Each structure stands twice: as C-alpha cells, then as structure tokens.
Amino acid sequence: MTARPPLQPGATLGIVGGGQLGRMIALAAAPYGLKVHIFAPDADSPAFDVSSERTVAAYDDVAALARFAASVDVVTYEFENIPAEAAEALAAKAPLHPNAAALATTQDRLTEKRFINDLGIETAPFRAVDTPEDLTRALAEIGRPAVLKTRRFGYDGKGQRMIRAEGDADAAAILADFNGAPCILEGFVPFEAEVSVVAARGADGAFAAYDPCANEHRDHILAVTRVPAPGIAPQTEAAAIGIARRIAEALDYVGVLAVEMFLVPQADGPARVVVNEIAPRVHNSGHWTIEGATASQFDQHVRAVCGWPLGDPSRIGGMAVAMHNLIGDDVEAWATILARPGAHLHLYGKGEARPGRKMGHVTELLPKT
C-alpha cells in the first residue's frame, strides 16, 4: 500500500487474533477514541468482549479476511503465524502493519535466522533439517546439546525437542516425531540471562525502545519479567537496543516488536548479545509497560499503526517493575493477588485454566533501589 495520512479518532482498527494480546491492544485503542474490529475463529475469543465489531471466521478464509479488511481503516495482528495468502488478502484491502515482509521473515525460524545473520547480528548456530541425513550432519557440525524445532508454527516450546547425549535416539526416529515438517537444528548458547527488547517504530521512522527486561522461563513458557534487567551492563543494554533498531529498520517495520536475546558472559568485557527470535507484535515480556511505562507497548502499537507519533517509553518515576505470568491454575490465586497492595491483576477472560495456558499476569512497581 502507498503511504496514507494518519488515522482520525473514530476510525476502526482491525485486529487479527482474539486472544489476550488482541484484547489488550483493543483496551489501549479505546482511550484514543478508536473502534476495534476483531477477526478470530473462536466465538469465545477474549478480545471480543472489548471490541465493537467481531468476525468469527478461520484464518484461511480469504473471503472473510478481505471483507474484514475492507471494513476497517488499518489492520494489525496479535500473532505471527498468519499464512502468506491471508496477509495478501488483508493487505489488498487495507494498510497492514506490521507489513507482510515482517510476517514472512519471522514466521519461519530458518528465514528469520538468516535475515538476522545477514544484518551482522549473531544467532545460535543453526542448520536446516529436512531429512535424517541433514540431522546427522547438523549434529556433527553443531554438537550437542542442540534443539530440533519445526521451522514454522512453534511457540511456548511446542514443536521442539532437545537432543542431549550421543545416542539419544537415531536421527530417523527423532525426525519421525516431526511428521515431515521442515525443521531447523539450533546449537546450544551458554547464556547467563535471557533478555528481550520491546520497541516501537513509527510510520515516520521514529524508534522508541523500552529498557531491556530480563525473562525467566518455566517449561518453555515465560514466567517472570523484571526491568531493569538485574546486573546488565550499560554497554550491553545499548547493544541490545541497537540490535532491535537495526532489525526494525531492515524490515521497514511499523508497530511494536520484541527481540528475544541471550546474554553470553565474556571473560574480558560486557556480555555478548545473541538473538534468539523476533516477535513481530506486542509481547508477553512487554506487559509490565501497562503500569510501568508512560506509554505502554499497546499504546505504542496503536500509535504506530495509526500513523501517530510514538509515546514516551520511559519507566514511570524510574521505578523497577516485576511481571509474573499466571499460568494454568496459578490463576486460582486471584483473590489473594487482589488483596495485595500495589499488585496490578490482569485476567484475560479465558474460561478453562488448562495447564500451560496463559490466564493472566500480575505487575508490581517496586521502589527505586
């Protein structure tokens, strides 16, 4: 699409995806006087509860996508696994932010890692794996432990397998579990911390990053985010933000993105930054910004996709912030959390608290140390 003038209040923001991220984007759009139209396949989608218009249809229903896009002023999305044909159908009818290139680059782990390396940015060592022979060769070259992942549609540890010792299983048996899906083998990175940079890029090319945050995972699912990242050196922070900026600029990105990174300790200086993956969307590790920053990641995303100036990403009063996810039956503690002074409870309006399901999160601002 050609460049368009900024949206006016009263315009309609279309969001593909009806989960908690779409819900929180919709909640951020409302104070700007925007209407929101959610496109999602599940009639019980949490984001429907806070939107003015709803389309229930499958993500590969190209006709429904086209009707949806034609009815809104701009389209964005809450997840990167939008098929290329769907992205085309959307972009033909409305501005799509972030753009289709960002989707294509980030929804395939192989394409993504090559793109990052081409920018001169380090990733884990990796090899494409389509056959048992590929896997045997890749293991020989990269070493163990290593992780075999599907190139597409993986999240929260789904679609991946750690390969540890020699003789863990033979290559053909391992690959059989992946049902012929194209895969990638990723080498081990001896990291001391996982951080992410959540940042926004505006339609005018302006760039605004939040302070890098430290992330702790449990069972491959984000459990805790802390900002500022404990013990991170200023040079490492600057390097991490610089990497996010180069990625955003190379994609001609408009909206919020998150870049997950490993910090690898160095004997003779600040930690080395190795990129793990890019999320072309608002991100769980940015939820702390709702209360912790002047403009939240959801505000920034709305501002960016509407063609408006970005807001201020600085932390409120310079305070430290901690965000804990409520996974599965963690959510049963809601009443206790409600009674805790200063705890900000966020529940996503999901029905059943299945194991591993993100049901909500809690944010606490901590006095400046």
Next chain:
Amino acid sequence: MTARPPLQPGATLGIVGGGQLGRMIALAAAPYGLKVHIFAPDADSPAFDVSSERTVAAYDDVAALARFAASVDVVTYEFENIPAEAAEALAAKAPLHPNAAALATTQDRLTEKRFINDLGIETAPFRAVDTPEDLTRALAEIGRPAVLKTRRFGYDGKGQRMIRAEGDADAAAILADFNGAPCILEGFVPFEAEVSVVAARGADGAFAAYDPCANEHRDHILAVTRVPAPGIAPQTEAAAIGIARRIAEALDYVGVLAVEMFLVPQADGPARVVVNEIAPRVHNSGHWTIEGATASQFDQHVRAVCGWPLGDPSRIGGMAVAMHNLIGDDVEAWATILARPGAHLHLYGKGEARPGRKMGHVTELLPKT
C-alpha cells in the same frame, strides 16, 4: 438484597448508562476478567464499543431494566438521575451498588442538603422554593447573590439561574422559567477554592480516599483538576476526607463517590469546608487517577461493587497530576496532544463535538516539586 459472596472473574457487571463514565468503568472491568453489559437508550453509546453485551432501551422501560438486571451479576450506574421505579426494578433482580438510598438522597438537591446538614456537615444556606412567595421569602432570608436550581436533573450548570442584584426580575417571572419544577435557592459561599474528594467504600466497610483535588470550572463545566490541591492545609485535607467518609458510612455506600466542596478562608486558621454536592458515582474530577494513582477510581469502583478488597489510592511515586477536560472543539487539538511527551490522551468516542460536550480529557504527571 442480602449480602452476597464476592463475584468471581468471568462474572458480568451491568452498567446503567453508556457515556464516558460507563465506558471507563468497562475498560477497568476488563483486566479483572469481567464481562460488561451496558444498558443505555442511545444505540451510539460510547460504552457499547468496549462491552460484550448491550441493551438499547429507555431508562423508564421497567421490563427491559428487569431483564437486564436478571442477566448480570451486579448492577451499577454512571449517573444519579435514575428514577426510583427504575432503581427498584434493578434491585429486585440483582445487587445494586451504590444502593437505592444513595440514589434517592443525591438526586434531589433538597434531600441531599438536608441529609448532609443532619450529619453536622455544613452546606450553603438553602431554602425549598415551590412558589413565587417561597422565592421572595428565601431571597429575603438568604440574601443575594443566590442561585435558584431545580431540585432534580441538573448537571453542568443546566437547570439553574443566578439571582444577583435587587430587582433582577420579579419572583414570579424568574420561577416561570422553571416550568413549575420544584426548586431550591442556594446562598452564596465566599469560597477561595473548589475541591473534591473522590473515595471508595468497600462491601466490607473499608474506606479509601484519593488526595483531595482542586477543580476549576468554566461555564459551570469542570475544566481542570489538580492534585495535590495547591496550598491546601493538611488539616483541611483531613477534614475534607473525614466528611466524605461520614457521608459514605451514613449511606452504607458501596462503590466510588465524589463529594464536591468549597473551601472558605478563615481569618484565624485553616479553611472551612462547605459541601456543595455528592455524586454517587465515579466522577470527572477523579479521571487523573487512571494514570496518577496505583488503583484508579474505575478500578476501585469495580472492586467495591464486586465485593473485592479496595486497591491502593496513593499517587504514583508521589507525583503531582493535572487533568484537563476537552470540551467541545477543544478536541480538535488531539494530534497536538498526542505529540506532547508524557500527555495521556483520552477520547470518549463521541461523534459530534457540540459546544459544552465532554469529548475527552488529558492527564499529565508532573515531577515531584
């Protein structure tokens, strides 16, 4: 209704009224995992855009009110001019918070002032006025200037007339403009500042007040709120909060209320507090709490009406806050406000920017002085 257990996430909050206050209550309810059902007569109501269920019906449609209340877990409202029969219809089918007594007391200026005086709290001098003879006698007793107001259904200066000099007009002519509506004459209060106390009372009797804020009106409409109130003495703050608490307790109130007060300078000590009026609902002078306090007035209201513990009303980082209303075509400055660092823009999603119409507001947190 008898006392009920606290609501569970996933429950439905019913809100009578579909304007900006209902909209902001709905936006605050979502992060608690609640669904919202809005009842409003106008199909274009701003609150509909952020609610999961909508009823379009008149406020005197008792059958529609009863169906609405039967479909939700608790009912609240965004304005006090709910007819007694409507309140009865609602309360018969669901817990109604704040209660019907709060509505009955505050929707009639005469009843309200008598209630306040009965608590030993000062108001402007007042007299009931139903006939020209009443008005003549009231003016002789109270003096001029004085303000004649309808007892019911006035807001933002509507339904009132200032009576200044002798011979301004004769009593019969003045009263003719009020079409026989029961009136009240209020005497002049020589105030130095207008403040309000926005506070919450929980179902358990807990009470939590925000810091009193100073309000500036233009053309009878709130223009600016500042907190802390400039120059207010600590004793005056404590007195103002104590008054709000006594009012809330006397009404067995559950939810957020606002008490508007005049500060009258005294030669020999801190200012005297004179109550102007009570709003049994979230209030425009509490909008600063969305960004300025740990728990906003909308959070507190949702917590209270759900039977949950109140949140923390303290100001974030002790910062000062200023809130400016966007009235009528003030809203045309939206793009400029969006570009101002640290300004939080709130637009209410209303169509036409008619003169005197509240279209949005802007909040700014100021460094601690």
